[in-house]
Amino acid sequence: MRIGMFINYFTPSKGGMETSVINLSNGLRAAGHEVFIFAPDYPDWEEKEENIFRYKSFSFTYDDYLYVIPVPMVSKMEDTVRSLNLDVIHSHQPFSLGWEATKFSRKLDIPIVLTYHIKYEDYSHYVFLIPKKISQKIIRWIVNHNCRKCDALIAPSGAIKKLLFEQGIKKSVHIIPSGINIDQFAKDAGTRDSIRNKYDIKENEVFLITASRVVPEKNIDFLVRAFAIIRNTRKDVRLMIVGEGSFRDELDVLVKELELEDSVIFTGLLDKEEMIAHYQASDIFVFASLTETQGLVAVEAMAAGLPVVAVKASGIEDMIKSGQDGILTDNVEDNFATNTIKLIEDGALRKKMSASARVNAREFCIAPWVDKVVGLYNEIIQKKKNE
Numbered sequence: 001m002r003i004g005m006f007i008n009y010f011t012p013s014k015g016g017m018e019t020s021v022i023n024l025s026n027g028l029r030a031a032g033h034e035v036f037i038f039a040p041d042y043p044d045w046e047e048k049e050e051n052i053f054r055y056k057s058f059s060f061t062y063d064d065y066l067y068v069i070p071v072p073m074v075s076k077m078e079d080t081v082r083s084l085n086l087d088v089i090h091s092h093q094p095f096s097l098g099w100e101a102t103k104f105s106r107k108l109d110i111p112i113v114l115t116y117h118i119k120y121e122d123y124s125h126y127v128f129l130i131p132k133k134i135s136q137k138i139i140r141w142i143v144n145h146n147c148r149k150c151d152a153l154i155a156p157s158g159a160i161k162k163l164l165f166e167q168g169i170k171k172s173v174h175i176i177p178s179g180i181n182i183d184q185f186a187k188d189a190g191t192r193d194s195i196r197n198k199y200d201i202k203e204n205e206v207f208l209i210t211a212s213r214v215v216p217e218k219n220i221d222f223l224v225r226a227f228a229i230i231r232n233t234r235k236d237v238r239l240m241i242v243g244e245g246s247f248r249d250e251l252d253v254l255v256k257e258l259e260l261e262d263s264v265i266f267t268g269l270l271d272k273e274e275m276i277a278h279y280q281a282s283d284i285f286v287f288a289s290l291t292e293t294q295g296l297v298a299v300e301a302m303a304a305g306l307p308v309v310a311v312k313a314s315g316i317e318d319m320i321k322s323g324q325d326g327i328l329t330d331n332v333e334d335n336f337a338t339n340t341i342k343l344i345e346d347g348a349l350r351k352k353m354s355a356s357a358r359v360n361a362r363e364f365c366i367a368p369w370v371d372k373v374v375g376l377y378n379e380i381i382q383k384k385k386n387e
Helices: 016-030 078-083 097-108 120-126 132-148 158-166 182-186 192-198 220-233 248-257 272-280 296-303 333-345 347-364 366-386
Strands: 002-006 034-040 052-055 057-062 065-070 088-091 112-115 152-155 173-175 206-211 237-242 264-268 284-287 308-311 326-329
Touching: 002 016, 002 097, 016 034, 016 296, 016 366, 034 065, 034 097, 078 097, 088 097, 088 366, 097 112, 097 132, 112 366, 152 158, 152 366, 158 173, 182 272, 182 296, 182 347, 192 272, 206 220, 206 272, 206 296, 220 237, 220 248, 220 284, 220 333, 237 272, 248 264, 272 296, 284 296, 284 333, 296 308, 296 347, 308 333, 326 333, 333 347
Parallel strands: 002 034, 002 088, 034 052, 088 112, 112 152, 152 173, 206 237, 206 284, 237 264, 284 308, 308 326
Antiparallel strands: 057 065
């Protein structure tokens, strides 16, 4: 099968969506399929892989974060897409290159599926100069309009399928959680001591870690305030925040206001091998984002043997079996802190949840995920032939 994927963010960007597309494309290739990826170009990026086609883009930096916007109208990809004789198109966003994906689907009569990676309305604050309520309505209309042009939709969790139904999108929505390379995260990196020594983490200290883009919608300020409550009870706890983004300066100020400079560590971005090593050097993964469609980063941490304490929200609640491999809490700092302290103080419970986390993470292996996606591809291809 020949598959064309369209995505607005890709390497060298390192977000969850990009990781999902990389994992899926690698899994499809391993299963014998051909994958062609259409993505924006990045400043000074040298392409290292085959079958990746870059759209001309413009870029800008805002609060030290690089944003890249593809410009389809100047890239003229139609001849390239035609020459590939694609069997199916897989769109990963309803904007920009998502429009390109649906355009080629209709023009070339190729079936198309869209994965709903993001709760787009939660990002309305990035639309400048337009009131939030109006920008949310505009985003909802654009997203729904694009979704209705697709032959099928993939929801990474039951919560997202419910959200789509509530928005009036009820045609052919399939719940297919994304997968990760479980073995990559489960294999002992052998660097626990060196990582902890690097940050002067004592063996008896409990090391909390979170990882995400450092932006307001990830609710990291909530984590910092909850951590301040934890520190009032336990001084033998440290918090590491992995990632970078526009909210970093605000978090620095908050950490200083709460007098947590000696116990909160910012690492910036880490590559995959470094991320695995940092997971395995930690004891508990903490997460407070309210905007996830799935929360793959929590699955990565579980595969590395970390129990999870997370705010119960759409997406993440389908990943965590609360009481078994982690604890889901209210979106209340005291409640989050209390449950985290419970896990900090009960080493036996932490060990038990760690073992369960490793086992439960295997539900998200790449191969079964790929099989389900290919099954959906075949379904919409056959449906198109029968029309």
